[in-house]
Structure formats: C-alpha cells, structure tokens
Amino acid sequence: MANYHSVIEKNVSLMIVLTLVAVSFGGLAEIVPLFWQKATTEPMATLRPYTALEMAGRDVYIREGCHVCHTQMVRPLRAETERFGPYSVAGEDVWEHPFLWGSKRTGPDLDRVGLRPITEQWHREHLRDPRQVVPESNMPAYPWLAENTVDWSHMERTLKVFKNQFGVPYTDEDIAEQMQKVNGEWADATEEDAVVAYLLSLGQARREER
Structure with missing residues (x-):
C-alpha cells in the first residue's frame, strides 16, 4: 500500500x-x-407567486446587478439568524429562475428584508440616495429608477413561461388579472415602484408561516 x-x-x-x-x-x-426530497423540490405551503409588479422589480434588480452585492440566503448560523431571521430553505426558492442565493455580501443579506420594520418610503429614499438614510453606505444611488417607467411589453409572456416551463402555479385567470393591473393601475408604474414592491415581498412566506 x-x-x-x-x-x-x-x-x-x-x-x-x-x-x-x-x-x-x-x-x-x-x-x-x-x-x-420534498424539502428541496416542493414549495413551502405559504409561498405565493410574484405579482407582475414584483416580477418586474426582480428583473430590474437583476439588471442593475443588485444581486452581486446582496445575497438572498440566510445561513443556519446563530449570528445570521439573529440578524436576518430564519435561515433559508430550498422550498422558498423553488420558483426562482435564476435563483439569487450567493456568498458575497458587500451589502447586507436581503432574503428577509420584507419582514423588517422598513417602510416603503425608506426604500425609495435609500434607492435615490443611500447615504441620506445610511451615512456609512457605499451603495451607489439609483435615482433614474424613479424616472423610468416599467417596460411591460414582455410581462404576459414572462408569466406564461414561469407557469409552463418552471411550474409556478399561475392560472390563466391569475395571468389575466395581473395583465389587467398592468394595463390599469400599474400602467405608469416606475421601475422604483417595481423594485420596492419586490423588496417588500422578500421573506413574506416566512411571515405567513408564523
């Protein structure tokens, strides 16, 4: 030997x-x-699909590279769970395409940001000028998000792809209802509106679980 x-x-x-x-x-x-294993292949019972506005916000979030600096994965460590909340499980992200787990944290983890006592207005001010609300922040400002309206031209197709290809449980009625909002109350929504809606949705499955 x-x-x-x-x-x-x-x-x-x-x-x-x-x-x-x-x-x-x-x-x-x-x-x-x-x-x-069902724990890794089946969604949590409290998980709900994104609305069209949240989906648009997620697209902008990815386009602007926010996921490069902010993870969305709370690890099962005491220091993590005390700061960010319950650790992440696969059942929360089975409908995420692409999934936004990661390991780099230039900024704080955002997986539970929707559960924190942070207002919509705070998010808006933070996106426009981060140092106005967090003086030590090194995050760049995104003032143009408040000026750009959402491009809804591909949203119906996006929802159908998530339904048919990725198994997200949208019904035809759900998609029709979302498109009514796209053409109605959300028609003039800004990219900032969409990103804030997306951020506020993060972690909500854990709120419903409680």
Whole structure:
C-alpha cells in the first residue's frame, strides 16, 4: 500500500485525476438524493407567486446587478439568524429562475428584508440616495429608477413561461388579472415602484408561516 501511495504522491497528474474522482463521488452522494426530497423540490405551503409588479422589480434588480452585492440566503448560523431571521430553505426558492442565493455580501443579506420594520418610503429614499438614510453606505444611488417607467411589453409572456416551463402555479385567470393591473393601475408604474414592491415581498412566506 505504501508503494501505491508513493506512486500517487509523486505523480501530479494521477493525483489530480484521483482527487477529482473522489470529489465527484462525494458530491454525487450528497447532491443526488436531494432531487427526491420534498424539502428541496416542493414549495413551502405559504409561498405565493410574484405579482407582475414584483416580477418586474426582480428583473430590474437583476439588471442593475443588485444581486452581486446582496445575497438572498440566510445561513443556519446563530449570528445570521439573529440578524436576518430564519435561515433559508430550498422550498422558498423553488420558483426562482435564476435563483439569487450567493456568498458575497458587500451589502447586507436581503432574503428577509420584507419582514423588517422598513417602510416603503425608506426604500425609495435609500434607492435615490443611500447615504441620506445610511451615512456609512457605499451603495451607489439609483435615482433614474424613479424616472423610468416599467417596460411591460414582455410581462404576459414572462408569466406564461414561469407557469409552463418552471411550474409556478399561475392560472390563466391569475395571468389575466395581473395583465389587467398592468394595463390599469400599474400602467405608469416606475421601475422604483417595481423594485420596492419586490423588496417588500422578500421573506413574506416566512411571515405567513408564523
């Protein structure tokens, strides 16, 4: 056995190949069973689909790169749960495409931001000039969001894709109702309105769970 170890340890290429094989088997053993566990494949009972306004806000949030600095994944550590709330579970994000979990926190985690005692007006002021409400913030300002109206041209198709391709439980009636709002009360909504609606929706499944 010592001779085998000696051969492997002296052959870098062989060491790399065997390491990759070992890691691959270990990864498969941990990951594959998750595909059959309800906790990772089924939504929480309290989870609801995004409204068209929230969906538009999520699109703007991704477009502006907000997810690069803000994670949406509370880890199961005491320091995390005391600050941000209950740790994240897969059932909260089964309808997220793309999902916005991550590991980089230039800014605070936002997975539970909708549960915090933060008003809609605070979010608006924070987006327009972060340092007015958080003096030490290094977040850039997004004043143009209050000036740009939402582009609704692809929203009906987006909702149908999430329904048909990703399994989000929108009914035809739900989509028709959302499009009525798009063409009515939300017709002149700004991108700021949409982003704030999206932020306020984050974590609401956990509020309903309580």
